[in-house]
Amino acid sequence: MSTKNIEEKQYLLRFKCDTKSHLTVLDHDVCMTQCPDKLCTVFCPAEVYKWEGLRMQVGYEGCHECGSCRIGCPYQNIKWEYPKGGHGIVFRLA
Amino acid sequence: MPEKFDVIVVGAGPAGTSCAYTCAKSGLNVLLIERGEYPGSKNVMGGVLYRKQMEEIIPEFWKEAPLERPVIEQRFWMMDKESVVSFGYKGLEWGMEPYNNFTVLRAHFDQWFARKAVEAGALLINETVVLECLVENGKVIGVRTDRPDGDILADVVVLADGVNSLLSKQLGFHKEFRPDEVALTVMEVVNLPKDKINDRFNLEENQGCTIEIFGDSTKGNLGTAFLYTNKESLNIGVGTTLSSMIKAKLKPYDLLDYLKTHPMIKPYLEGGESAEYLAHLIPEGGYRSVPRVAGNGVLVVGDAAQLVNAIHREGSNMAMSSGKMAAEAVIEAKQANDFSESSLNRYKDALYGSFIMKDLEKYKDAAHVFEKYPQYLRDYVPMMNRAASKFFTVDGTPKRDKQKEIMRNMTSERGKFGMLQDIYRAWKAVK
Known part of the structure; x- marks a missing residue:
């Protein structure tokens, strides 16, 4: 079978997006100056985080709400809340 | 009010x-x-x-x-890059009341x-x-x-x-939990016709199979992968502790694709169609x-x-x-x-x-030990594969000589004392 890249995998999912992000990078300078590896951009399973040179772009719309970024950010620099009730990812199968 | x-x-x-x-x-x-x-x-x-x-x-x-299906067979794979050592149990009693488990x-x-x-x-x-x-x-x-x-x-x-x-x-x-107290796991549901599933897993109507995969499935990192049969789909997934994922700088979906294209797994998925991709954390800190x-x-x-x-x-x-x-x-x-x-x-x-805390207590050191000493999945799984390959390849070498050579290869990698230490440590963690 064909493996799908992460964009294609994300297309398999249903999201009911809120207009407001439930994920907040508290201080983009911390990412810039203290976190050379930008670890969240590596381990986030939905590629929510993308480093754009000066700030962290947060594509919260594709978030699986797994919590890895909250626990895995070495600087506790991500404020993590649940999306508003009924919003966010909607798993249909497993 | x-x-x-x-x-x-x-x-x-x-x-x-x-x-x-x-x-x-x-x-x-x-x-x-x-x-x-x-x-x-x-x-x-x-x-x-x-x-x-x-x-x-x-x-x-x-x-x-x-x-989905009552599980009648549970397989365990110690997987290397191009080989697998497997064991498991299949029993028809699991396919009838009161059953053991279901997908x-x-x-x-x-x-x-x-x-x-x-x-x-x-x-x-x-x-x-x-x-x-x-x-x-x-x-x-x-x-x-x-x-x-x-x-x-x-x-x-x-x-x-x-x-x-x-x-x-x-x-x-x-x-807040630490990255070594949670496992980040990703999986896909892959649609596949029922007949194909039954053929590939050697199953009949309303029989299911689960495969737990250790070793190269996580590129030797602390974690496991799995392949489970549903009625007309397969669940394939892989997870490691978040700390291992971070340390190895692994992208979880890349690891999943590595698994899906692994020569030991690819034939099971052939012709399948991805239906859903899911990520979740598993709390694996255990008793402590x-x-x-x-x-x-x-x-x-x-x-x-x-x-x-x-x-x-x-x-x-x-x-x-x-x-x-x-x-x-x-x-x-x-x-x-x-x-x-x-x-x-x-x-x-x-x-x-209850069994819950008794079981968690039994394994209270396991995660810690396997995280601290990564050789179990990283080194021993390939070692087991090489040993099995050597032992079962008929090349005219007498079996006793083969056994000696296998032992020699094993102890040369970890050292006799190192190996004994590893065995004792693992036994202590799960006894």
Whole structure:
């Protein structure tokens, strides 16, 4: 079978997006100056985080709400809340 | 004046629904709050549901619950790059009543289970996030939801809010979990016709197979992969501790694709069509990570209480049992009209006296040992594969000489003493 890249995998999912992000990078300078590896951009399973040179772009719309970024950010620099009730990812199968 | 219930259960997964169902059945006034569009819409599981603990809540559930296949074969693979050492058990007795376990798709199963709680009398509200517990004089008296006028009161609040239990953290029951206390797991549901599944896994109608895969499935990192059969789809997934993922700078979806294209696995998936991609954390800190589970007016159950036995891939069964035990404590507390911590500690006592905490205690050092000494999956799995290849390749070498050479190869890699140490350490961690 064909493996799908992460964009294609994300297309398999249903999201009911809120207009407001439930994920907040508290201080983009911390990412810039203290976190050379930008670890969240590596381990986030939905590629929510993308480093754009000066700030962290947060594509919260594709978030699986797994919590890895909250626990895995070495600087506790991500404020993590649940999306508003009924919003966010909607798993249909497993 | 906010409405008041006997008990509010936060989260309609296996733990919360078991608790709500059991409370409602005994006549309590129960509110079950789910943040997703429907129960199961936020939940992810590799797919194995154990019969025993579910049956204690709903007898003969297999006659009506949406299950995929009863598992009649469990295989374990020690996988290297181009080989695998496998063992397992297949038994037809698992294919008939009372069964051992089933594969399930959680979005289907959880909806059914929550419906049972509703039929028993619980009130289910979907699409509602509990923002915080309402605390008064050191006692939880209800919850604040994200609905307008969203405060609701209860004698007891049961936190079944999953691995990301922001509520038990808010109450100070535990600190934020460390990256080595959770496993990040990703999986795909791959659609495949029933006949193909039956042929490839050597199954007949209504028979299922599970394969747990160690070694190269995680590129030697601390974790496992799995391949499970549903009726007309396969669940394939892989996870490692978040700390291993970070250390190895692995992208979880790259690891999943590595697995899907692995020569030992690819033929099983051939022609399949990806239907869903899911990521979730599994609380794998074990015994030492279990937070405080009872307070004044509050209990913690399931993943929120870190009740997962990673070694035996048990979690949803522990969730269900803990939910039921919490319900029993609430029912007794109601009879005594005492919702203090000391009254609700009945739940803690039941939990610690049960298989759940006994099993977690048994493996309390395992995760730590395997995280600290990565050689088990990284070195020993390839070593076992090389040994098996050598031993079973007929090349005219006498078997006794082969055995000697295998031992020599093994001890040369780790050293005799190193190997003994490794064996002793592993035995101690799981004995």
